[in-house]
Amino acid sequence: KHIDVKEIISSKEFIGQEITICGWVRTSRNSKSVAFVEVNDGTSLKNVQVVVEKGESDYKEPRVGMALKVTGTVVEGRNNTVEINAVPEGITVLGDAPTDYPLQKKGHTLEFLRTIPHLRGRTNTFNAVWRVRSVLAAAIHEYFQTHNYVYVNTPLITGSDCEGAGEMFQVTTIGYSNDYKNEEDYYTNDFFGRKAGLSVSGQLEGEMAATAMGKIYTFGPSFRAENSNTPKHLAEFWHVEPEVAFAELNDVIEIAEDMLKHVIRTLLDKCPDEVAFFDAHFEKGLRARLEELISHDFGRVTYTEAIELLKNSGENFVYPVEWGCDLQTEHERYLSEKVFKKAVFVTDYPKEIKSFYMKQNPDGKTVAAVDLLVPGVGEIIGGSEREADYDKLIAAMNERNMNLDLYSDYLDLRKFGTVPHGGFGLGFERLIMYTTGMANIRDVILFPRTVGSIR
Ligand code: 4AD
Ligand code: MG
Numbered sequence: 289k290h291i292d293v294k295e296i297i298s299s300k301e302f303i304g305q306e307i308t309i310c311g312w313v314r315t316s317r318n319s320k321s322v323a324f325v326e327v328n329d330g331t332s333l334k335n336v337q338v339v340v341e342k343g344e345s346d347y348k349e350p351r352v353g354m355a356l357k358v359t360g361t362v363v364e365g366r367n368n369t370v371e372i373n374a375v376p377e378g379i380t381v382l383g384d385a386p387t388d389y390p391l392q393k394k395g396h397t398l399e400f401l402r403t404i405p406h407l408r409g410r411t412n413t414f415n416a417v418w419r420v421r422s423v424l425a426a427a428i429h430e431y432f433q434t435h436n437y438v439y440v441n442t443p444l445i446t447g448s449d450c451e452g453a454g455e456m457f458q459v460t461t462i463g464y465s466n467d468y469k470n471e472e473d474y475y476t477n478d479f480f481g482r483k484a485g486l487s488v489s490g491q492l493e494g495e496m497a498a499t500a501m502g503k504i505y506t507f508g509p510s511f512r513a514e515n516s517n518t519p520k521h522l523a524e525f526w527h528v529e530p531e532v533a534f535a536e537l538n539d540v541i542e543i544a545e546d547m548l549k550h551v552i553r554t555l556l557d558k559c560p561d562e563v564a565f566f567d568a569h570f571e572k573g574l575r576a577r578l579e580e581l582i583s584h585d586f587g588r589v590t591y592t593e594a595i596e597l598l599k600n601s602g603e604n605f606v607y608p609v610e611w612g613c614d615l616q617t618e619h620e621r622y623l624s625e626k627v628f629k630k631a632v633f634v635t636d637y638p639k640e641i642k643s644f645y646m647k648q649n650p651d652g653k654t655v656a657a658v659d660l661l662v663p664g665v666g667e668i669i670g671g672s673e674r675e676a677d678y679d680k681l682i683a684a685m686n687e688r689n690m691n692l693d694l695y696s697d698y699l700d701l702r703k704f705g706t707v708p709h710g711g712f713g714l715g716f717e718r719l720i721m722y723t724t725g726m727a728n729i730r731d732v733i734l735f736p737r738t739v740g741s742i743r
Contacts, residue, residue: 289308290307290308290309290310290357291307291308291309292309292329292331292332293309293311293327293328293329293331293332293334293335293336294331294332294334295331296309296336296362296370296372297332297334297336297369297370298332300364300370302362302370303362303363303364303370304361304362304363305361305362306359306360306361306362307359307360307361307362307372308357308358308359309327309329309336309357309358309372310329310355310356310357310358310382311327311328311329311330311335311336311355311356311358312327312328312329312330312353312354312355312356312385312410313325313326313327313350313351313352313353313354313355313356313385314326314327314328314335314352314393315335315352315393316349316350316351316352318349321341321342321343322339322340322341322342323339323340323342323347323349324337324338324339324340325337325338325340325350325356325358326338327356327358328410328415330409330410330415332561333412333415333416333561333562333565334561336370336371336372337365337369337371337372338358338360338371338372338373338374338379339363339371339372339373339374340374340375340376340379341373341374341375342376343375343376345375345376345377346376347376348376350379350381351384351385351386351387351389352385352389352391352392352393353385353389353391353392353410354381354382354383354384354385355381355382355383355385356379356380356381356382357379357380357382358372358374358378358379358380359374359378359379360372360373360374360375360378361373361374390404390407391404391407391410391411396411398413398728398731401413401414401731402730402731402736405734405735405736409734412565413565413569413731414731416559416561416562416565416566416724417720417724417726417731417732418734419559419562420555420559420562420720420723420724421716421720421732421733423554423555423558423559424551424554424555424716424719424720424723425507425716426554427550427551427554427555427558428507428528428547428551428716429507430550430554431546431547431550431551432503432505432530432547435503436502436503437503437504437505437530438497438501438503438504438505439504439505439506439507440493440494440497440501440504440505440506441506441508442487442490442493442494442497442506442508443487443490443493444486444487444508444509444511445459445479445484445485445486445487446484446485446486446487446493447482447483447484447485447694448492448694448695448698449485449488450487450488450489450490450491450492450643450645451488451489451643452643452644452688452690453488453643455488455512455513455514456485456486456488456511456513457485457486457511457513457523458483458484458485459479459484459485459486460478460479461478461479486511487510487511488510488511488512489510489527489529489713490506490508490510490527490529491529491531491645491711491713492645492695492698494506494529494530494531494711495531495645495674495698495701495709495711496697496698496701497531498531498532498533498709498711499533499701499705499707499709502532502533502534503530503531503532503533504530504531504532505528505529505530505531506527506528506529507526507527507528507529507716508526508527509524509525509526509527510524510525510526510527510713511523511524512525515739516739517738517739518617519727519728519729519730520617520665520666520718520721520729521729521738522717522729522730522733522736522737522738523737523738523739523741524737525715525716525717525729525733526715526716526717526733527713527714527715527716528713528714528716529711529712529713529714530543530547530711530712531709531710531711532709532710532711533707533708533709534707534708534709535673535708535709535710535711536656536673536708536710537635537647537656537658537672537673537710539710540658540671540672540673540710540711540712541588541633541635541658543712544633544658544660544669544671544712544714545585545586545633548631548660548714548719549581549582551719552578552581552582552723553582555578555723556575556578556579556582562724563575563578566724566725566726567725570724570725570726570727571724571725574724574725578723580630581630581631584630586630586631586632586633586660587624587628587630587631587632587633588632588633588635589623589628589632589633589634589635590634590635590636591615591634591635591636591637591638591654592611592636592654594615594619594623594634595609595610595611595613597623597627598619598622598623601622601626601627603622605618605619605622606618607619611638612638612640612641613641614641615634615659615661615667617666617667620659620661620666620667621661621663621664621665621666623661624661624662624663624666625663625664629663630662630663631660631661631662631663632660632661632662633658633659633660633661634658634659634660634661635656635657635658636649636654636655636656636657637654637655637657637659638653638654638655639653639654639655639684642655642657642672643672644675644681644684644685644687644688644690645672645674645675645681645684646672646673646674646675647672647673647674647675647676647708647710648675648680648684655672656672656673656710657670657671657672658670658671658672658712659671660712662722664721664722664725664727665718665721665722667715667718668714668715668718668719668722669712669713669714669715670712670713671710671711671712671713672710672711672712673708673709673710674709674710674711675702676702676706676707676708676709677702677706678699678702678703678706681699681702682699717729717732717733720732
């Protein structure tokens with residue numbers, strides 16, 4: 289039975305014991321009587337050094353990338369580290385790696401690593417990202433679970449377009465009959481006789497669950513057929529969507545801030561090595577920034593105020609700013625990076641640029657919407673209080689020429705015991721970008737799905 293490298297290097301309790309580890313060779317140095325092999329098993333950013341006493345045996349130097357099993361004695365190394373002393377007989381090659389192994393010891397660009405998504409997890413950068421991703425996911429569950437939320441799973445195949453932005457992938461059946469000759473023959477173009485698509489958001493079903501369970505959250509994939517090649521858009525992303533009954537816009541904002549502070553605090557506690565790694569290699573001052581973020585209130589501004597700030601900024605934006613325009617990434621980043629210098633909630637957007645389900649404000653022009661904008665990324669959260677009034681909701685849907693028949697269950701919620709309620713959607717990958725300093729969304733998900741990504 290082997291022991292995780294993380295266990296061995298993070299305590300002194302194994303010193304003097306004979307143990308077995310497994311892992312991949314990161315580097316190997318050979319001298320006359322001893323050899324040094326750095327082995328990494330993925331459980332830690334740190335390698336463990338194996339010191340091989342070559343003696344008279346015919347030691348064959350392992351190549352970078354080989355998988356090894358090493359049995360040896362744990363000893364104290366230099367600088368308070370722990371090493372393993374082994375003899376050649378204690379080393380078994382589990383898997384060879386020829387010299388064309390792509391991850392030879394040298395710097396690799398993120399662009400190059402994107403071309404080998406199946407192997408890039410073996411670098412420290414991606415090891416750190418995948419571990420942070422896992423810890424953040426657990427922290428999100430922990431936050432909601434300890435605040436009385438029920439975790440629900442909403443359908444991924446759906447007949448309704450929640451955001452109404454026309455960004456749904458259509459679900460078609462693919463046949464495998466040998467009779468099919470042409471590619472078109474494989475597609476029968478519907479979902480058992482009905483039109484269906486992949487969900488862009490679990491919100492509508494989430495509202496149904498929240499108006500039964502009080503507080504719910506989803507955490508699963510959403511799909512967007514956005515043909516946009518940007519550093520922050522995926523066709524398949526992971527979406528965290530809490531939905532809360534008896535809540536108004538302010539409550540939604542407070543939940544978002546409290547939840548984010550909890551998950552970032554957890555990250556700082558549980559991933560000090562990973563945060564230090566990103567601090568050193570991707571964003572200088574990352575730890576200080578995250579500590580600052582969790583110890584102060586996030587900024588707040590209305591859309592109307594934000595437009596004034598942008599207009600008076602003196603900046604030369606690519607997209608001109610007028611009341612009524614949708615905020616572009618350049619505007620979002622200006623507000624969070626230059627004006628507020630931290631995360632900022634923007635509220636009360638014009639109804640024309642937001643979705644049908646948002647609660648209409650008394651001014652007749654805006655809706656009770658909120659986006660959270662952060663430096664480096666832009667929008668990471670979009671949410672709102674929902675329109676709870678049956679007639680107002682129908683009117684908003686009619687203005688958008690929506691097919692009310694497709695939403696009859698949703699409308700029922702406003703007929704039977706309707707309550708003020710609201711929620712938000714957090715883009716999980718954007719949260720990872722924000723908390724690691726990674727600049728491209730393709731580098732925070734195992735296999736990014738974007739334009740041209742399916743191999
Ligand atoms: O702002 P969005 O479109 O809002 C909704 O879907 C609401 N139904 C959420 C809700 O109120 N329950 O999406 C929410 C968040 C965005 O702020 C962004 O972080 C992320 O989802 N997101 C994407 N992330 C990566 N790639 C994409 N193509 C994304 N589209 C949205
Ligand atoms: Mg949005």
